[in-house]
Amino acid sequence: MSQTLDLAKIHPGFLDPVRESQAVFRKVMDAVARPGSVADLAFAVDGPPGLDCAAAAVALTLFDFETPVWLDPALAGGEAEGWIRFHAGCPLTPETSRAAFALVARAQDCPPLSAFNQGDAKYPDRSTTVIVQVAGLEGGEPVVLTGPGIKTETVIAPRGLPHGFWEQLETNNAQFQYGVDVMLVAGQLLLALPRSTRAQIRKG
Amino acid sequence: MTPSNAPERYYNYAYLDEQTKRMIRRSILKALAIPGYQVPFGSREMPVPYGWGTGGIQLTAAIIGPEDVYKCIDQGADDTTNAVSIRRFFAKVADVETTEDTGQATIIQSRHRIPEKPLKANQVMIFQVPQPEPLRGLEPRETETRAMHAYAEYGLQYVSLYESVSAYGRIATGAGYPVMIEERYLMSPSPIPKFDNPKLNDSEAVLLFGAGREKRIYAVPPHTTVRSLDFDDYPFEVQTWEQSCALCGSEDSYLDEVDLDDAGQKMFVCSDSHHCAERREAGHAGPMAGHALDQSKEPAP
Known part of the structure; x- marks a missing residue:
């Protein structure tokens, strides 16, 4: 983690950091306020290899020196790490339980959600926000979302999540006020699954 | 610009x-x-x-x-x-x-x-x-109120509402009336009227x-x-007025009481100034329509 960065290899970040981070944030805020709704962040930034455009946009918008970030081993040490260190200036942590944000490059390799910081009884906001790159936000197993932010129910069908992910998410919701907040990212698209959201695989 | x-x-x-x-x-x-x-x-x-x-x-x-x-x-x-x-x-x-x-x-x-x-x-x-x-008036220590939220220990709030009922015959809070969010967190809605x-x-x-x-x-x-706290026998209810808005005649908006002179003259007008102006533009008129206060007065920017 201490080697010098090869600046020639670093992809650009936001062209207009003030405007673009604001525009990205509003989309992300809406996605978190309305779980399951899809935000399109295509306008924002081309991330480095290994990092989806939407994940890169969230990183530039929310990461800084106050947020320890856990990088999945597929990203750590590579161009993506250099890009995040250069543009966001965030500390990296190898401990999932210390991370404010976690970036998972391949959903299949996602550590159990319970490995991340679950927050404190008095300060549940200190839990990890886990950003998971998936193969796609459509075409997978239909999952029904209910909870705050959802009028009746929202059906999503992300592809490429590891077996047992939805059971983990159910456990995560059941322990509210503790729990991680999840964002699923595919290319330029993002949807949020905050801990307040109940997710159930549609039967039949 | x-x-x-x-x-x-x-x-x-x-x-x-x-x-x-x-x-x-x-x-x-x-x-x-x-x-x-x-x-x-x-x-x-x-x-x-x-x-x-x-x-x-x-x-x-x-x-x-x-x-x-x-x-x-x-x-x-x-x-x-x-x-x-x-x-x-x-x-x-x-x-x-x-x-x-x-x-x-x-x-x-x-x-x-x-x-x-x-x-x-x-x-x-x-x-x-x-x-x-919302609990600050009942418990001054942040460490304690944080613990009360952590364990959803809101009995004290209900005691306070009960004391209001026993003293005034009703839940007397008019603004900043406490609410429960998703049956988990007690929240102050800020001092909006109930x-x-x-x-x-x-x-x-x-x-x-x-x-x-x-x-x-x-x-x-x-x-x-978002549920406003209440009791089965003292259900939550909002303010009502006998008057309608003096300028636009609205009967279902929140009204402010305005003193007009030292002789006790007063009028009730919509607190939402845009709502009132829009109704007046649409031709609605209250009992005091045409009063000196009945004009749009946004200063030039």
Whole structure:
């Protein structure tokens, strides 16, 4: 983690950091306020290899020196790490339980959600926000979302999540006020699954 | 107007520096993920004193963009000093269009009212909050109230409501009436009249609350259950008036009582100034229509 960065290899970040981070944030805020709704962040930034455009946009918008970030081993040490260190200036942590944000490059390799910081009884906001790159936000197993932010129910069908992910998410919701907040990212698209959201695989 | 990022711009876009915005943005996301829970944040010094909406201004500054249309009200009115100056502030530092029209606005910042016109899904409502802790009047120690929220130990709040019933024969709280979010977190709706409490429930818009001096942000996402506390035999009810609005004749809006002279003359008018003006334009008239107060008086920008 201490080697010098090869600046020639670093992809650009936001062209207009003030405007673009604001525009990205509003989309992300809406996605978190309305779980399951899809935000399109295509306008924002081309991330480095290994990092989806939407994940890169969230990183530039929310990461800084106050947020320890856990990088999945597929990203750590590579161009993506250099890009995040250069543009966001965030500390990296190898401990999932210390991370404010976690970036998972391949959903299949996602550590159990319970490995991340679950927050404190008095300060549940200190839990990890886990950003998971998936193969796609459509075409997978239909999952029904209910909870705050959802009028009746929202059906999503992300592809490429590891077996047992939805059971983990159910456990995560059941322990509210503790729990991680999840964002699923595919290319330029993002949807949020905050801990307040109940997710159930549609039967039949 | 100077483009927002021109080098000669004296302040950063929307006044706050980018790191502060990121910190506030992170707090907003956690607040939305834990509806009703008060997220501590690093409240900054603002160019107005505490008590003048520093929490609301910081929330607005963290989310606003040049595409937004901004409305700011104080007790429902668009034309009061605080509302006018905050509106001008954002017109200047964020290059946004401002409006008095509730339907046009994408961000509505408010001190102590929710507009009468139902909010829409593309709107964000920002509340200025003097005291975010609903239990503070009952328990002065933050360490204790935090523990009470952590373990959902809200018996004390019900005792307080019961004491109000036993002393006054009813739950006498008129503003800042405590609400329960998704049956988990007790929340202060900020000192909005309890008349507005039902508008918090199952709202279409995102509701954000900011307390600058107390350094807390909390939120209610759209379509969230917000229940005003009550008892089976003393159910929650909102204020009603025998009068209708003296200017527009509205019978279902929140009314302010205005003293007209020393002889005890008074009138009741809509607290929501835009709602009232819109009704008058549409031809509605109350018993005192044509009164000297019956004119739109937004000062030139």
